[in-house]
Amino acid sequence: MIQLRRRHLLAATLALPALRPAAAQGAARIALLHLNDFHSRHEGAQANGAACRPNADCLGGSARLVAAVKAARAAAAAEGRASLALDAGDQFMGSLFYTYHRGLAEAAIQQEWGCEAMTLGNHEFDNGPGNAARYIRALGVPVLAANLDASAEPSLDGLVRPFVAFGRGGARIVVIGLITEETPHVSSPGPNLRFRSAEEAAERAIAMARAEGPATIVLLSHRGLAADQRLAERLRGVDVIIGGHSHTILANRADAAGPAPTLVDGPDRTVRIVQAGALGRFLGRLDLDLDATGRVVAHGGDPVELTPALAEDAEAAAIVARFAAPLGEMRARAVAPALAPFDNGSCRTQECAIGNLIAEAMLAATPGADIALQNGGGIRASLPAGMITYGDVLTVLPFGNTVATATIRGATLLAALENGLSQPGAGRFPQIAGLRIEADLNAPAGRRLVSAEVLRGERAGRVDPERAYRIVTNNFLRAGGDGYTMLRDAALEAYDSGPLLEEIVAAHLTALAPAQPRTDGRIRLR
Structure with missing residues (x-):
């Protein structure tokens, strides 16, 4: 269990997941849907991470994930909330789908659930920068990493942005991507990429984003919970961190590593940190009420576990079946x-x-x-x-x-x-x-x-x-x-x-x- 500091636990206890009844006049109402560390688990996994078996409960899977995102978008709309769907990295590596298709199956499913921006995880470089570039082109949405310098790598130069701004429900949401600085030691990015300080890169990106007007700043971070907590304590202007890399489930349930969201006192505001476990077992949701300057005045939401009780999306199931077709003889x-x-x-x-x-x-x-x-x-x-x-x-x-x-x-x-x-x-x-x-x-x-x-x-x-x-x-x-x-x-x-x-x-x-x-x-x- 993650050891949270006492003030973080106290703050989380005081901030219950239900939204406060009174929000600022004219506030925007947003639902952030988030996923991290999917690791190519299109057919789901048992609770211990093993491959699914016919006689065992299977959690997650792409068809359930797509169904859950569609249901969450519909529920948010019914509540008057604009939604934004984000991915905190490590789509790659973890099943035959990646071994055979090298990211194309992941891109197809992300398109189906409506991923709108993603930060790169370290595993996106397991087969080198050229394969990462192929995947980014297939995905077709903003891929972010403010602390990645790809200027010397021709295959990736110009494909990765530091941040992207979205207009949602009258609010301006700026999403800044961060990747772990340890990537060269835990993956295979090649000799030309440079992984810079996440704190310095985020500070520059926040200044650039706020120079263009009021904004809610969301760090989409593939660096792990402990690193995100340290960043939240040190960095001004951060409203939300959507994390990955440490496979941490932050949820309001007994077996979670911490509450959703986990609150950290930043230099100038409270930072809300969320993370949705791994392997597609959970879909995260963080609801925000925002004032006219983009500051968070209320929050709610909780990850949803993708259990067998959730019906599968037929179109997503067909996509999985298409990508699974050449794998059968190999894996059987x-x-x-x-x-x-x-x-x-x-x-x-x-x-x-x-x-x-x-x-x-x-x-x-x-x-x-x-x-x-x-x-x-x-x-x-x-x-x-x-x-x-x-x-x-x-x-x-x-x-x-x-x-x-x-x-x-x-x-x-x-x-x-x-x-x-x-x-x-x-x-x-x-x-x-x-x-x-x-x-x-x-x-x-x-x-x-x-x-x-x-x-x-x-x-x-x-x-x-x-x-x-x-x-x-x-x-x-x-x-x-x-x-x-x-x-x-x-x-x-x-x-x-x-x-x-x-x-x-x-x-x-x-x-x-x-x-x-x-x-x-x-x-x-x-």
Whole structure:
């Protein structure tokens, strides 16, 4: 659960979701509909993120999402509210729809639900800037990132704006896009893009927008809740932050990380922060009453969960079916039965069975390797119990990563493990094989790794900083992703073009059949 500051909790408690009965005379009435971190989940997902099964409740999905947006627009209109539909990024990556179509399925569904502006997420760059540009052209609505400098990247130059202004219900709504500055470390944007300070870029964009007249300022931010809270505290002139990246559900329900909206005291006004979870499970709605200057005088609304009780939109279902047609044969191939689910929910904070499975598959497929390393954030879904298909494996590992090997000194290995432990809950958390570690996540960063021991082969024993070890990982980490720059810069020899990671995991599952989830204490946390 996100730890909110006391004043934020107090403010949220005092500001109930129902709108105040009295608004300023002549106020505009607006409904902001918002989505974030959809991750190509056109067919929905189980609550744990695994692919849908016929006998399991399936949440979200594009057909329900489109139906929910249409219903929300109609409800807002009936209440006298003008609506504006916004997307806070990471449409890409998470299912075969993206693996095969590279963003065109996402663009088609966004057009169907009426997305009016979007900020780029880090995953929009997973297949490089050229693919992002292709998607932006297909989408056909303003795509925003005020802190992205694309002037040196020909494929994107001129396609991404800092902000866009909308007229709604007599109000001027200025939407400013922000993308995480960590994108070069967690995705593949190439060498030409520059990711600048979000705070400085937002400050400039707010000044430019307000110079043109009164406005309600909405930051459409793919930077995570904690980063959004810090920005709200420091930046003048911000009315609303619609967030993404941290997959946080802010809602007025018991299992949410915080209320909707979460309130933060900014330098000159209260900032309302919202975020709608991930994977299309929720559609967010924030209602605003605005005075003549664009200031918020009342708010309401709450995310709607897209459960099986919500009817699907027929036109959207037909679009999904069209894009799904070429995927059937690929995903239907049986791989192996599993005796229980392999859940990915804890892979960013501790040892997890699916992380062990992937790391062990890499180690088994790489003769001569001492240890294997997989980033927890690269495990994008769970594997179900029962017959696992190749489509299930691709949903877990949708990035098309190859297996990469390198020889490194023990000191480099220790630095890599320390990096993996440096941000518990982030994607860099290490899932390992051939290695046992002990860690103290409460220790200062840089001192969290207590011990590391290689478990097999002639180099078995406590890691020697001077000794050479052979590591197998994925090509994203070997290239320095998720902060593992030491695997890029200090490799004595490396090869990044091994087999596809999903193929060796599928083969490993077949060899294990039936597969049994297993943890063994290889990562011990104090």
